[in-house]
Amino acid sequence: MNILLLLVGFVLLVVGGNYLLKSAVGFSLLLNIPKIVIGMTIVSFATSAPELIVSLNAALDGHADIALGNVIGSNIANLGLVLAIIILISPIIVKEGFYKIDWPVMMISSLLLYFFIAFDGELQRYEGVILFAMLITFLVYLLKFQKPAIVDELPEDDVQLPLYKNILFLAFGGLALWGGSELLVKGAVGLATNFNVSERIIGVTVVSIGTSVPELAASLIAILKKEKAISMGNLIGSNVFNILAVLGLTSIITPIKVFDFGLISNDLIWMLVISLIILPLNFIPVKMKFTWKEGLILIGIYIAFMIKTFL
DSSP: OHHHHHHHHHHHHHHHHHHHHHHHHHHHHHHTOOHHHHIIIIIHHHHHHHHHHHHHHHHHTTOHHHHHHHHHHHHHHIIIIIIHHHHHHSOEEBOHHIIIIIHHHHHHHHHHHHHHHHTTSEEOHHHHHHHHHHHHHHHHHHHHHOOOOBOOOOOTTOOOOOHHHHHHHHHHHHHHHHHHHHHHHHHHHHHHHTTTOOHHHIIIIIIHHHHHHHHHHHHHHHHHTTOHHHHHHHHHHHHHHIIIIIIHHHHHHSOEEOSSTHIIIIIHHHHHHHHHHHHHHTTSSSTTEEOHHHHHHHHHHHHHHHHHHHO
């Protein structure tokens, strides 16, 4: 039964990712907004919805380690697994906006989360308010000032769709991603709990990978259709959304208290390290370009994280 849930969930995620991409491209053309902005807002919010639902339900049910581990593990997986797979398939050329705006916001969000919970082991309501307020500020800036940070290869099938179709595709894609994630997580947690694994480890590995599959599905479809700006923007945006929106909103509703401090001493440190290393990888070995070499480095870091977590 758990394996069936995993398979059905994956199919729903792929279908949802395809319709979400169509909607994102449609809104980008309709509103004349840079695609990376669409990727970092609409697509990121839709693909981060599973994290929000899982973390909120987990926190309300008293499983704070799953709530935090889900977000921390997802952010690590987005860069160490999803981004690695994407750039192993196709290189991504970036512009200066990436390291001037997009990466700094992700890094600041990650550091804020660390300092908020590192000393008292709890994410308080007022800290959640600060995180969510930062998200609103970031979104306002994106919509007003952000310029393309990724060099896109414009596909021939960029056709402007009617507004109602964009909304329908967005709703259907988001719903399919949400439903697929729910099934995938239920199946994965069902399998993991049979081995008596701790909630923290389930959160940062099984659950986080399950909730990162929407990002993988949406980004893979985007990169295969040469929508690189949406793919990259989705990943960076999802990491920002996971911290500022998912944990921000969850902690506003109910404070999140850490029970397994391995989340702080191990998992959060890995999240900071992989977020930080994205910047030098943007310049070395090839300046302003993510290639298969950087992909191998990132996936190597992710494998090391998984090994360390289970040891």
